[in-house]
Amino acid sequence: MIINTEGMKSIEKNSGLSTLELMENSGKKVAEKLRDLYPSDTKLLVLAGKGNNGGDAFVAARYLKDWSIKICDVDGSPKSREAKLNHDLLKHSVFLSKNKIKQAADWSDIILDGVYGFGYKGELSANISTVFQIINESHKPVISIDINSGCEADTGYCADDAIHSSITLALDCRKPFHMLRKEHHMFEQCETLDLNLPHPTDIKYTEMNEELFFHSYPRKPENAYKGTYGKTLLVGGSYGMSGAVCLNILGAKTVGSSYINVALPHDIYQIVASRNVTPVFHPFGKDTMSSVLGPLIHDARSISFGSGTGNMEEKNECMDFILQHSKAPVVLDAEALRMLQYNTYIFHFIKCPVILTPHIGEFAYMINQPVSAVIDHKIEYASDFAIKNKVYIVLKGPNTVVISPKGECYINQSGNQALAQAGSGDLLTGMIAGILTATADVYRAVCMAVWLHGYLADIGLKDHSIQNFPIEDYPSIMDRLFKKHGY
Numbered sequence: 001m002i003i004n005t006e007g008m009k010s011i012e013k014n015s016g017l018s019t020l021e022l023m024e025n026s027g028k029k030v031a032e033k034l035r036d037l038y039p040s041d042t043k044l045l046v047l048a049g050k051g052n053n054g055g056d057a058f059v060a061a062r063y064l065k066d067w068s069i070k071i072c073d074v075d076g077s078p079k080s081r082e083a084k085l086n087h088d089l090l091k092h093s094v095f096l097s098k099n100k101i102k103q104a105a106d107w108s109d110i111i112l113d114g115v116y117g118f119g120y121k122g123e124l125s126a127n128i129s130t131v132f133q134i135i136n137e138s139h140k141p142v143i144s145i146d147i148n149s150g151c152e153a154d155t156g157y158c159a160d161d162a163i164h165s166s167i168t169l170a171l172d173c174r175k176p177f178h179m180l181r182k183e184h185h186m187f188e189q190c191e192t193l194d195l196n197l198p199h200p201t202d203i204k205y206t207e208m209n210e211e212l213f214f215h216s217y218p219r220k221p222e223n224a225y226k227g228t229y230g231k232t233l234l235v236g237g238s239y240g241m242s243g244a245v246c247l248n249i250l251g252a253k254t255v256g257s258s259y260i261n262v263a264l265p266h267d268i269y270q271i272v273a274s275r276n277v278t279p280v281f282h283p284f285g286k287d288t289m290s291s292v293l294g295p296l297i298h299d300a301r302s303i304s305f306g307s308g309t310g311n312m313e314e315k316n317e318c319m320d321f322i323l324q325h326s327k328a329p330v331v332l333d334a335e336a337l338r339m340l341q342y343n344t345y346i347f348h349f350i351k352c353p354v355i356l357t358p359h360i361g362e363f364a365y366m367i368n369q370p371v372s373a374v375i376d377h378k379i380e381y382a383s384d385f386a387i388k389n390k391v392y393i394v395l396k397g398p399n400t401v402v403i404s405p406k407g408e409c410y411i412n413q414s415g416n417q418a419l420a421q422a423g424s425g426d427l428l429t430g431m432i433a434g435i436l437t438a439t440a441d442v443y444r445a446v447c448m449a450v451w452l453h454g455y456l457a458d459i460g461l462k463d464h465s466i467q468n469f470p471i472e473d474y475p476s477i478m479d480r481l482f483k484k485h486g487y
Helices: 005-013 019-037 052-063 081-088 098-107 126-138 210-216 242-254 266-275 289-299 315-325 344-349 360-367 371-376 378-389 424-438 442-460 471-484
Strands: 043-048 068-073 110-114 142-145 165-171 187-193 231-235 260-265 280-284 300-305 330-332 354-356 392-395 401-403 409-411
Touching: 019 052, 019 081, 019 110, 019 142, 019 165, 019 187, 043 052, 043 098, 052 068, 052 081, 052 110, 052 142, 068 098, 098 126, 110 126, 210 442, 231 242, 231 289, 231 424, 242 260, 242 266, 242 424, 242 471, 260 266, 260 289, 266 280, 280 289, 289 300, 289 315, 300 315, 300 424, 315 330, 330 424, 344 378, 360 371, 360 378, 360 392, 371 378, 378 392, 378 401, 378 409, 392 442, 401 442, 424 442, 424 471, 442 471
Parallel strands: 043 068, 043 110, 110 142, 142 165, 165 187, 231 260, 231 300, 260 280, 300 330, 330 354, 354 392
Antiparallel strands: 392 401, 401 409
16 A cells, blocks of 8 residues: 555554554564564664654664664654653663764664654755765665655655665555655665554555556457447647657557547658558648548547647647547647646636646646756646646656546556657557547546556566667567456
8 A cells, every 4th residue: 555644644543553552563563574684693773763763763673682783863862752762661871872873884784774754854954964974875784664764755855865775664554755766766675564554445546557457457348349449539740750650559559449540640641551550540731630630539539649749730729629629538748748838727628638648857847847846746746737737647757657636646666767768658648548448437547558558668578678678569568468368
């Protein structure tokens, strides 16, 4: 389960356990994990904060009293009653001052980080930064309790000198921080320690895997025909950018779209049609755009627009026409996103579901914010935008984030560096449009497409390299996955 700080506080409050009992349970679990990982003659340096995360560290140290242990109150004396109680249960001789941290780090075999927990926000003080620099430069294995100290639980923000760990032990649930590892690289691995707390059923954060994907993907009935699940309409491409709409087609074919309509400018029709034989093509010009698109929009179960439209003469009119007339979900990508800067008010007049698929740079441009700010607080910015404008956001990156207009959040875990190549976004756009044709739940369909886009790259590495990964093989990779599940 994934939950944010507010949700974790609610879980703890409704657990029926006191803060002291929760602290005892957490610290004991941490100690048990350390015993599983390391021998009893391990020399352990414990870094403790003044809050409840420090209290967890004190409890862990008590359960490891037969180990060689040194403890430093890095951020001063404990402030909470429970943390102070557990602090005072330890022998005074195990504690050392901050000016001995360097020697203690050199002495230790491993370091337990219990300075800050999920309540941390903002910047580190100069004194704490100095201590954390010493720890990071010691190159000793570090185990962080719940959240790496200096990192925020609900965002991707980490202070410059935040503690890097070998293992981070998520307490009871994973937080957004744990799901954004590809972005911040603060830990090598993360393990969840089950605290046996009751969990709520209405969770804001969505999860996706192979089993959940195929649970939601419909099977073709015995009496199926090409239009059983409706028609996918892909609108895009322009002179010099015909490959983008070809990749849209590839994406829709990957997920099994049975009827694909492609509307595109006359001057690239022959190029695209020569590469694809199953879609139905509808070339148009400036004078025929509305007459061509009108009937197609009316028949479409899902629509995509924007890929490769940078040189399309009628791109603004085309996007406006689609948004004004569609009742089906519309996926907007690439040039369509650039046209939306200072123009997002139009979402308040649109009746159809809209899915925006920006990468970080495009989204920062759309909302007129620095890229660095969006990187550090991507979930917050994307959530605010999605809720305010009643749209779905697919914020692409190493951990792509999907946000619904209700604030639901999916942080993708699939995928790898093989997708760091031109065209992978156009492929995803086609996959989203394709799954939207078959799946009525828009948010669910988008999460499915984002997960699958990464997962097929993971599977593909069995036969291909990261450096030269052929995304044109996606339909054949997906075909093997379909067959595995009896589709």
